[in-house]
Amino acid sequence: MSGPPPGPGGPGSRSVSVSNGPPSAGMPPQQHMQQQQTNVPPPAGAQGGVQSQQNLNQIVLEYLSKKGYNRTEAMLRKESAHQDAEGRPIITRAEESGGAKYRGAYELLRSWIEDNLDLYKPELRRLMWPIFVYSFLDLVKEYYIKESEDFFSKYKGHFANERADEIRALSAIKLPQHLQDSHIAKIHAENKYRLTLSQMAFNSLIQFLESKEREGGGVIIAILTSHMQIFTVDRATIGNERSIAAILARATGDDDMPAEDEGIPGHNPGSANTDRNAPTILPKLALGPLPQEPELQDDVHAALQEEDAKNPPKPGQNSLVEEYEQRIKREPTDDVPTRDTVPLPPSLARDVAMEVQKVIEHRDRFKISGRTGGVGPGVSVTMFTFHNTFDSINCIDFSGDNLLVAAGMAESYVRVWSLEGNALPSPLDGPNTPPSSSRRLIGHSGPVYAVSFSPAIANPNASPSAPSTGPQYLLSCSADKTVRLWSLETWSCLVAYRSHDNPIWDVTWGPHGHYFLTGSHDRTARLWSTDHIEPLKMYVGHDNDVDCVAFHPNNAYVFTGSCDKTVRMWNISTGNALRLFTGHTGNVTAIACAPDGKTLASADDTGAIFLWDLEKGRRKKRMRGHGKGGVWSLSWSVESTVLVSGGADGTVRVWDGLLETSESAGGKVAAEGGAGQKIDAGKGGAGVVGQGGQGKKGGKEVGVSADQIGAFPTKKSPVYKVSFTRMNLVLAGGAYMP
Amino acid sequence: MSVWNPDNIKDVAESVGIASLSDAVVEELARDVDFRITQVLDEALKFMRHGKRTTLGTQDISNALRVLNVEPLFGYESTRPLRFGEASIGPGQPLYYVEDEEVDFEKLINSPLPKVPREITFTAHWLAVEGVQPSIPQNPTSSDSRHNDLLPKGIGANPYLAAVNGHDNVSVKPLVKHVLSKESIELYNKLSSALVDETNEEWRNAALASLRTDPGIHQLTTYLITFFAEKVTHNLKNIFILTQMMHATAALLSNPTIYLDPYIASIVPPVLTCLVGKHLGPSPSPATNTSSDSLLANGTAHTNPIAFFALRDLAASILTTIARRYSSTSATLKPRIARTCLKHFLDPAKPFGTHYGAIIGLTGIAGPEGVRLLVLPNLKLYDTILKEGLADDSRKLEAEMVVIAIMKGLEGLESSAGGRGGGFVVNGMEDLEGVRERLVEKVGEVVADRIVCSGREILVRAVLESDVNL
Structure with missing residues (x-):
């Protein structure tokens, strides 16, 4: 009598999902099969079966009480209490309701979070995305296809702004085998999603989930334990970012951004060490400038003296030697890398000439100081617009001496023009070759995605005998998996x-x-030297394509930005990842390190630009203003105070790199809250209108941060490249798209 | 629910010889096709992004297929859009296909080569100079780029930025809409209809009284003033309405509770119109006021002048009030009105009505000083016009009115000079002819005669002395 009740074995409501799923054998888990068999009662006797079931119980109970088997009777009553009138077990636990359990649990959690205190709401809301993803993936895994689709389409709207790319990738996943093929699913399955909650929020969450365990709390707890890694911190230590003032200030705009350590990488903020038990101490960086060789210093000193004698300084000006002693030449301190880590070839006369020119520029340049109240520095921008391109230009680069411009074409060649229209001669030309101010470099067999001139410095009054300081080489990389080095x-x-x-x-x-340095679709970045045909180092760790690469100005570190929405900093010689910056909500499209070596700027294709503090490994601030579609290029002024950006929305924007805004981490939040008027991104830039649907999508609104100094729209020309010259003039290049 | 139509799976299956597929399999395959397509698109988007484009091309797809180790599709190029043909394979069963043009090889070879595409060139221009975008043709104009949206706004924004970028004259919409209460609207409707109600005098008086005393109409001031101006503009031939509007204006002006200073500029034009308007009241024929002498004055023309001269008198008095009361707050008010009046007075082409209005206006606004400085020196010239008018029967009446107006002005002169008694009486009586001579010399025959007829010595002396004072 204490055996299992004679009713059907499986949970009843699963039948719904099974009837939706394919009836083909083999795919569904075993219990479904069993249930399918047991749950289909013989059509004729359905009603009678129930009747007899009840009657039988009744008869047995009567029999037992008549015989005086009181304890057995009580036991039977107790066991049959969990069955409804039709003899099926009454479902009391959400886990037993099949595919619907995730929806119920999700709704439960959502309504609880929305009813929660304003203080905890923002951080608890961060939970929704991972819960959503893992619920969906679990649904697919357990083969509740219908439910997974319903679940996904019902709730995806909540994340449409911040997670558009992930939503798109997830929407494709329909079958359990896709979980293996899909990149995003694999990443989520193999890693735990890291999230930081404050102690109080976490406690109340767990308390709530436990109290509602039957209604779905158990489901959430299961997801939290199996797929997520929740860190709890004391509220006070998080600092301003989650202070009540910050939360209130952010309340107006619903554009929350992920915390710096949130997400799949599972790292401590800034640190690239993803080990669960990694120490929270960041590896120390040497961000100072690379010291010069003593021989080079002597040579430069002598050359400067000569130059001073030739052109004595104007009254009020420093002599070049003084300038060099004061500003450029620095005694080695503890934060500079040694020259041994990255050996460079011995310096030549050309290097001396370049250093001399740097000192002259340093003295004579138009200095851009930071904004100290009042108007920001006025920046001049020269725009080079390319015509008749038919969208075939992929990339543009300006040479350091401002004499050449190179464009990489979709038609697999590179073209170089002289900016001043001078002829570009070559010793290989025949005597009858007409002089031309542009050259085609043909050799690639796929679209050229980046070009780069070797370092060069303008030398306006160079004597003919002096060594050239112009660029000697050009690098280009292409879809044909090669990098080519071209002689200029x-x-x-x-x-x-x-x-x-x-x-x-x-x-x-x-x-x-x-x-x-190169970055590739194969998810690696590689370091090369021109005299080796094999790469010297590989930087591996990104979960997706390495889209953009940059050097630290002291040559000791490199940076990579990727489709996995992270930016990483690597030690150039050991290949170790030193810093990991998360927070981007789009693919990283451009990165640039400030010349002072302390700040990194990165931009993504949602139009946001982030500044990162390298030493602390933390976000400095987010700067918004660009429309959707990608910021293609970033460049810092020589003083590292001003950042300029150009992008697909056809604007060149100038940013104050120092000003703290409400979006700075730990900035003066309350004082500056609510910065940013809403504008329609689709119409924000003149250039994007009529250029495909990306800008218009859904009328997403973008605010302009208060630290934008200026925005200069072009006429229907997306800006591919912006670059500060060493004299603080901005060159911008773009193609006119009528 | 897959995006990919499961029917396509069946079609493909049939084409490779699998006749029957169960629905479950079809659905499963359709879902898988969905997934694979998304994978390809994901890769293709990367190629698009690195090509710095915002449109996905067929080349991106084939690059993506190559990266995924799938044989790329050949025969699709981005340079021209694919054209789809439609064929019917039965009722209601359209079949779409890519149109593949047949090319005549012979023709293709012999046809002239297509034009060489234009060379890629570049141009340079200043996008910004010292932080300001110059307005040159290469840069978008501020109107089509919606400049203002590019700049940060809000509390943290720098207020100088807009000015630097040339947007300091940003038009600001009033934050508060002017909302009239229902009662006010009702009152306005009542007032406006009552004022122009010809039939009911009580109503009109009530409305005027309300304008004169009611403090509650302050909200309506702008609307009322606009209403007056509009009525005057559109009813120049209706003396009644014009008069009514003048009364209303006067009533409004006399309301002690309303602060009218800001509205004076808009009150003055309708009043001036009534003062010096060319044709006021119903003009029986345009010739009445022209110099043509062939037409006899008919009945209306006779009654006309009285009515509209009364209107002009009323307007003049209102204007005088305005000038007196508000000249302290608006320094240019008096000179502006005086200049307008003088201009009309000196224009011989204008009808006498206008001249009349101008003269009484000047008299009212500028007082005796004004008459002496502005009217007197011009009377000699005006004499010819007056004579002409008096000789013409149809215009005699009007000319008379002008003369009366002039006389009135001169009398003002007399009263101001009245303080100075003298022995002129004796002299004047003795030398009447001589005085007349001098007066004619000064103000023309018509006026001189009048002055002499009036026999007021002080006036004579005042007129004659004005010369000395100049």
Whole structure:
């Protein structure tokens, strides 16, 4: 009598999902099969079966009481109490309701969070996304296809703004086998989603979930334990970011951004160490400038003295030697890297000439100081607009001496023009070749995605005998998996570097030449030197394509930005990841390190620009204003105070790199809250109108941060490249798209 | 529910010889096709992004297929859009296909080569100079770029930025809409209808009284003034309405509770219209006021002048009140009105009515000083016009009115000079002819005769002395 009740074995409501699922055998878990068999009662006797079931119980009970088996009777009563009139078990636990359990649990959690205190709401809301993703993936995994689709379409709207890309990727997942093929699903399955909650919020969450365990809390707890890693911190230590003032200030705009350590990478803020038990101490960085060789210093000193004698300084000006002693030459301190870590070839006369020129520029340049109240510095921008391109220009680069511009074409070649219209001669030309102010470099077999001139410095009054300070080489990378090195003297290809397995997205020269860095579709970045055809180092760790790469100005570190929405900092010689910056909600499209070596700027294709403090590994601030579609280029002024950006919305924007705004981490939040008037991103830039649907999508609104100094729209020309010259003039390049 | 139509799966299955697929399999396959397409698109989007484009091209798809180790599709190029043909394979069963043009090889070879595409060139211009975007043709104009939206706004924003970028004259919409209460609207409707109600005098008086005393109409001031101006503009031929409007204006002016200073500029024009308007009241024929002498004055023309001269008198008095009361707050008010009047007075082409209005206006506004400085020196010239008018039967009446107006002005002169008694009486009586001569010299025959007829010595002396004072 104490055996299992004679009713059907499986949970009843599963039948709903099974009837929706394919009846083909083999796929569903075993219990479904069983249930399918047991749950289909013989059609004729359905009603009678129930009747007899009840009657039988009644008869047995009567029999037992008649016989005086009181304890057995009580036991039977107790056990049959969990069955409804039709003999099926009454469902009391959400876990037993099949695919619907996730929806119920999700709704439960959502309504609880929305009813919660304003203080905890923002951080608890961060829970919704991982819960949503894991609920969906679990639904797919358990083969509740219908439910998964319903669940996904019902709740995806909550994340449409912040997680558009992930939503798109997830929407494709329909079958359990896709979980293996889909990149996003794999990442989520193999990693735990990290989230930081304050102690109080976490406690109340757990309390709530436990009290509602039967209604769905258990489901949430299961997701939390199996897929997520919740960190609890004391509210006070989080600092201003989650202070009540910050929350109130943010209440007007619903554009929350993920915390710096939230998400799949599962790292401590800033640290690239994803080990669960990693120490919270960040590796120390040496961000100072690279010391110069003593021989070079002597040579430069002598050359400067000569220059001073030739052109004595104007009254009020420092002599060049003084300038050099004061500003440029610095005694080695503890935060500079040694020259041994990244050996460079011995300096040549050209290097001396370049250093001399740097000192002259340093003295004579138009200085941009930070905004100290009043009007921000006025920046001049020269725009080079390319016509008749038919959208075939992929990338643009300006040479450091401001004499050449190179464009990489979708038609697999590179074209170089002289900016001043001078002829570009080559010793290989025949005597009858007409002089031309542009050159085609042909050799690639796929679209060219990046070009880069080797370091160069303008030398306006160079004597003919002096060594040239112009660019000597050009690098280009392409979808054909090669990087090519072109000579700018003979206009021919010198080397093709092959090692990447997939298209190469970006290439850039090191600050002192000789080395260069590539980022590729194969999720690696590689360091090369011009004299080796094999890469010297590989930087591996990104979960998706490495879209853009940059050097630290002292040559000791490199940076990569990726589709996985992270920016990483690597030690150039060891290949260790030192910092990991998360917070981007779009693909990272451009990065640039400030010349002072302390700040990194990165931009994504939602139009946001982030500044990161390298030393602390924390976000400095977010700057918004660009429309959707990508910020293609970033560049810092020489003083590291002003950042300029250009993007697909056809604007060049100038930003104050120092001003703290409400979106700074730990900034003066309350004082500056609510910055940013809403504008329609689709119409924000003149250029985006009529350029595909990205800008218009859903009328998403973008605010302009208060630290924007200026915005200069072009006429229907997306801006591909912006670059500060060493004299603090901005060059911008873009193609006119009528 | 897959985006991919499961029917396509069946079609493909049939084409490779699988006749029957169960629905479950079809659905499963359709979902899988969905997933694979998304994968390809994901890769293709990367290529699009790195090409810095915002439109996805067929080349991106084939690059993506290559990266995914799938054989790329050949035969699709981005340069021209694909054209789809439609064929019917039965009732209600359209079949779509990509149109593949047949090319005549012979023709293709012999046809002239297509034009060489234009060379890629670049141009340079200043996008910004010292933080300001110059307005040159290469830069978008402020209207089509919606400049203001590009700048940060809000509390943290720098207020100088807008000015630097040339948007300091940003038009600001009033934050508060002017909302009239229902009662006010009702009152306005009552007032406006009552004022122009010809039939009911009580109503009109009540409305005027309300305007004169009611403090509650302050809200309505702008609307009322607009209403007056509009009525005057559109009813120049209706003396009644014009008069009514003048009364209403006067009533409003006399309301002690309303602060009218800001509205004076808009009150003055309708009043001036009534003062110096060319044709006021119903003009029986346009010729009445022209110099044509062939037409006889008919009945209306006779009654006309009285009515509209009364209106002009009323307007003049209102204007005088305005000038007196508000000249302290608006320094240019008096000179402006005086200049307008003088201009009309000196224009011989204008009818006498206008001249009349101008003269009484001047008299009212500028007082005796004004008459002496502005009217007197011009009377000699005006004499010819007066004579002409008096000789013409149809215009005699009007000319008379003008003369009366002039005389009135001169009398003002007399009263101001009245303080100075003298022995002129004796002299004047003795030398009447001589005085007349001098007066004619000064003000023309018509006026001189009048002055002499009036026999007022002080006036004579005042007129004659004005010369000395100049």
